[in-house]
Amino acid sequence: MYKELNTSMRTILTPGPVEAEPRVLRAMCTPILGQFDPEFTAIMNETMEMLRKLFQTNNHWAFPVDGTSRAGIEAVLGSLIEPGDRVLVPIYGRFGHLLTEISERYGADVVTMETTWGKVFDPAAVINEIERIQPKIVAMVHGETSTGCLQPLQEIGWACRQMNVLFVVDAVASIGGTDVKVDDWYIDACIGGTQKCLSVPSGMAPITFNSRVEALLLERKKIERGLADPDASYSTGLGRSIRSNYFDLSQLMDYWGPARLNHHTEATSMLYALREGVRIVLEEGLEERFSRHRLHETALVQGIKAMGLELYGDPACKLPVVTCISIPDGVNGESVRAMLLEDFHIEIASSFGPLKGKIWRIGTMGYSCRKKNILHVLGALEAVLIRHGVDVHTGQAVQAALDVYHGEKPQ
Amino acid sequence: MYKELNTSMRTILTPGPVEAEPRVLRAMCTPILGQFDPEFTAIMNETMEMLRKLFQTNNHWAFPVDGTSRAGIEAVLGSLIEPGDRVLVPIYGRFGHLLTEISERYGADVVTMETTWGKVFDPAAVINEIERIQPKIVAMVHGETSTGCLQPLQEIGWACRQMNVLFVVDAVASIGGTDVKVDDWYIDACIGGTQKCLSVPSGMAPITFNSRVEALLLERKKIERGLADPDASYSTGLGRSIRSNYFDLSQLMDYWGPARLNHHTEATSMLYALREGVRIVLEEGLEERFSRHRLHETALVQGIKAMGLELYGDPACKLPVVTCISIPDGVNGESVRAMLLEDFHIEIASSFGPLKGKIWRIGTMGYSCRKKNILHVLGALEAVLIRHGVDVHTGQAVQAALDVYHGEKPQ
Structure with missing residues (x-):
């Protein structure tokens, strides 16, 4: 009468919950x-x-x-x-x-x-x-x-x-x-x-x-x-x-x-x-893991900036695993999030209280924090913003992130 | 430095936690x-x-x-x-x-x-x-x-x-x-x-x-x-x-x-x-599931009695998913449990407070409640009790349970 669980495969770039490590999922199958x-x-x-x-x-x-x-x-x-x-x-x-x-x-x-x-x-x-x-x-x-x-x-x-x-x-x-x-x-x-x-x-x-x-x-x-x-x-x-x-x-x-x-x-x-x-x-090593998080954060941040969007918050105290983006004036943030989820199967977050409707939040955490996801979200966000009539610098976000990954603009 | 999880496959016949349904374990792997x-x-x-x-x-x-x-x-x-x-x-x-x-x-x-x-x-x-x-x-x-x-x-x-x-x-x-x-x-x-x-x-x-x-x-x-x-x-x-x-x-x-x-x-x-x-x-159906629990409880109880052991508690209010057995005089209940676990990989339980050291408890719950486990625990318990010098009626416990399963002594 009820069917087996059958879920979509999401790219989860919220500040949690994020994608579980496949090895972790497998460990849970242990009797x-x-x-x-x-x-x-x-x-x-x-x-x-x-x-x-x-x-x-x-x-x-x-x-x-x-x-x-x-x-x-x-x-x-x-x-x-x-x-x-x-x-x-x-x-x-x-x-x-x-x-x-x-x-x-x-x-x-x-x-x-x-x-x-x-x-x-x-x-x-x-x-x-x-x-x-x-x-x-x-x-x-x-x-x-x-x-x-x-x-x-x-x-x-x-x-x-x-x-x-x-x-x-x-x-x-x-x-x-x-x-x-x-x-x-x-x-x-x-x-x-x-x-x-x-x-x-x-x-x-x-x-x-x-x-x-x-x-x-x-x-x-x-x-x-x-x-x-x-x-x-x-x-x-x-x-x-x-x-x-x-x-x-x-x-x-x-x-x-x-x-x-x-x-x-x-x-x-x-x-x-x-x-x-x-x-x-x-096994990855704490230092190596923290460096990896910083690398992908840098690629994301450079991509967001190259697109012409503004970061929210004081950069001096930025949390390296969450990047907040000011929602451009006149844009319905929830409509952008919904399109990202429906068309691209990517989830990003909104925020709470005084920041509700003002910022998007992209998490780069753990297993979700990887090159594939960063390049995917930048390309998708650009496409969705164009669809919402936002005047973004087209074609530049993914290039800026690739520059970081290819070591041309190390931070 | 730390190895992958590598656990033994236990037969768990305590009153919980019991063996998880394999389909449940698999569902947990869902992203x-x-x-x-x-x-x-x-x-x-x-x-x-x-x-x-x-x-x-x-x-x-x-x-x-x-x-x-x-x-x-x-x-x-x-x-x-x-x-x-x-x-x-x-x-x-x-x-x-x-x-x-x-x-x-x-x-x-x-x-x-x-x-x-x-x-x-x-x-x-x-x-x-x-x-x-x-x-x-x-x-x-x-x-x-x-x-x-x-x-x-x-x-x-x-x-x-x-x-x-x-x-x-x-x-x-x-x-x-x-x-x-x-x-x-x-x-x-x-x-x-x-x-x-x-x-x-x-x-x-x-x-x-x-x-x-x-x-x-x-x-x-x-x-x-x-x-x-x-x-x-x-x-x-x-x-x-x-x-x-x-x-x-x-x-x-x-x-x-x-x-x-x-x-x-x-x-x-x-x-x-x-x-x-x-x-x-x-999917199994509530009534069918409860009947299955009663069938295996009956087989276990008949086996325990046939071995010459005494049940603990008033049979008029017996919980059908837990069977309590009085530990025979002079027998170290924990030694029996340890041997069941080490040699047979079967876990049964002791109890708390005033019943500590006085009874064993065998759970027949959910996925653990199946014929394979009942026949296995009866045979193993008999063997362990013989090893502990208890005068059990040898060879009869498993036969009594088989009689229940084969419908010769329906309860």
């Missing part, structure tokens, strides 16, 4: 192992080891939360925040608002500071605010896909460490596409995303946190009802315990640690996918 | 579509339609939560419970404790009632308690995998409806393996599991809820910061809003409904897997 099968727990341990390398950290704790990226963010913030805790969120795009929203829901006294969309914060301004309001936590986005900006973090991290403030970073969009140096930047807890530069489908959120975070989690730890030994006593009151059961990192530590206490049933196939995705990243 | 691609939103809508049939309901709302089964439970309870709400949880095994734990964490005034593990509640006892304590919600497990028991629900559901109490049912273990009649049993919100009788990997939790639940959710609804139109005003205070952002069913309704408001990024490959798993269930 299931039981969650406490020694072969499976060995895969869990190995994945932790690989995630440490991805996050450039010596932290012991590095594992995925079984949910999409914001599940990882909620697990970290929800496990750290106690009602009334002060949290500083510097906002420079849509996802800073999400950090605020989640923190508020867990009862934090949230203080926000905002800067113009399309720019990032001067670290000194953030540090001044930390000194002034003395928060327990600073929560910040590293790569804002909504505006295509990348926030420098090291100075802020160092200041947090000096003032004994916890520094939580949302690196969902940047992990695997550009440097995320958890230890060097003094990040206490960091959340990555799978469906962007790792080219693993959405559904898991790799996180890492250090011993400062662990100490706080252990203070709030509570063994789950029905799991404690029959004779053991345990608190039944809420007390300081973490509000969510699913996102309780203290319980997840017991699931990912040697105790192997039953919590959720690990999402087997997604773990296989994550392991394969990170394996491919490490 | 990604963007989350707002019309082809993908059509798949989302179609999956909702298929889930309604699975849950035997006319509810509009039927969609997966992106997380493991307990994510679905937390989404339902966490979206309904406001601090101080009274919740009644009748407990007859480990997962009743989980419902209690989650409800407590969301600030409920939880009242529990317990019955001996291995039995279920007389509906009249539960109804008396509802009348006495007047809860807002009754939360109950349908199939308790920890004890292998199945709780009749219809009378309790009818009583809840009469008294205007919300009836929330955890059908994680039963959905797709035995009847779960959401409408006929007056269930207001129901949570299913993927990794058991649907034979889809863990990582999604299909749920359904009716208009009584929807009305309550709409009262607590709040548009996410950063998504509201720039000019719109919205409350920033917590108020009655739902505590979790990730599990906020009022926001998930806007993601799964025509508004298509951005929330998480739907877990594409897991949705493909769920759609394929439910498609296969509907």
Whole structure:
């Protein structure tokens, strides 16, 4: 009565989800192992080891939360925040608002500071605010896909460490596409995303946190009802315990640690996918991978400029894996996107809030970030804009990108 | 540096996760579509339609939560419970404790009632308690995998409806393996599991809820910061809003409904897997599928008895997809399980809490529930028990199961 799945083959150049690596898709076909099968727990341990390398950290704790990226963010913030805790969120795009929203829901006294969309914060301004309001936590986005900006973090991290403030970073969009140096930047807890530069489908959120975070989690730890030994006593009151059961990192530590206490049933196939995705990243090499992302970004940017379009955002803080383009006056951005999808099977993105209808966003992330796609999108965008009556410099975009690839205009 | 995934092929006869359907694994290899691609939103809508049939309901709302089964439970309870709400949880095994734990964490005034593990509640006892304590919600497990028991629900559901109490049912273990009649049993919100009788990997939790639940959710609804139109005003205070952002069913309704408001990024490959798993269930037919589960359960039970082992639990309320066996005196249950896994590549389960070390549990769920596996586990268990010095009736278990399959002793 229902047919087999039969989908179109898209070229996905949004800031996520992007095309999954074919080897990752294949890894998901691997038959299931039981969650406490020694072969499976060995895969869990190995994945932790690989995630440490991805996050450039010596932290012991590095594992995925079984949910999409914001599940990882909620697990970290929800496990750290106690009602009334002060949290500083510097906002420079849509996802800073999400950090605020989640923190508020867990009862934090949230203080926000905002800067113009399309720019990032001067670290000194953030540090001044930390000194002034003395928060327990600073929560910040590293790569804002909504505006295509990348926030420098090291100075802020160092200041947090000096003032004994916890520094939580949302690196969902940047992990695997550009440097995320958890230890060097003094990040206490960091959340990555799978469906962007790792080219693993959405559904898991790799996180890492250090011993400062662990100490706080252990203070709030509570063994789950029905799991404690029959004779053991345990608190039944809420007390300081973490509000969510699913996102309780203290319980997840017991699931990912040697105790192997039953919590959720690990999402087997997604773990296989994550392991394969990170394996491919490490096989390519972090530096080599980041260089590849910069090369294709350059080709795309040169092509967009050659066409006569304008980039949106401050180039000094451009996120190398997302390129934002101002929609020319009088052009219906959604009509352009629809034609790209329908006629060329290419997906690019629009944006949110104040940028809705003002910019297009093209992601160059992970497996989607390759020459074939860059040349394809430039040619297609030119054709669609001509069809929409836009006066573009015809024939130049693809040539400019080819120049970059052929090394004639190295950036 | 890291090798490709290379796992053993296990026969998984636990109460989950069980072997994934090969067609489900294959569906996960389907390339990604963007989350707002019309082809993908059509798949989302179609999956909702298929889930309604699975849950035997006319509810509009039927969609997966992106997380493991307990994510679905937390989404339902966490979206309904406001601090101080009274919740009644009748407990007859480990997962009743989980419902209690989650409800407590969301600030409920939880009242529990317990019955001996291995039995279920007389509906009249539960109804008396509802009348006495007047809860807002009754939360109950349908199939308790920890004890292998199945709780009749219809009378309790009818009583809840009469008294205007919300009836929330955890059908994680039963959905797709035995009847779960959401409408006929007056269930207001129901949570299913993927990794058991649907034979889809863990990582999604299909749920359904009716208009009584929807009305309550709409009262607590709040548009996410950063998504509201720039000019719109919205409350920033917590108020009655739902505590979790990730599990906020009022926001998930806007993601799964025509508004298509951005929330998480739907877990594409897991949705493909769920759609394929439910498609296969509907293709087999619910009645035919439940009969198949009963046939293999009968063969297993006859084999276990013929071997001279004792079943655990009250046969009157046996969960047809889990068979519990008392571990013979003096036998180390974990040693038996380890030998089954190492020598025969078969996984069976132990249990929790008061049943730890006392019983083995064999699941007959979904794709794992087939003749090959039943005959294999009976032969292997006999061999392992002989090796452990247990005085079993040799050679009889497999014969008893074959008798069932050959129709000589129809049950």
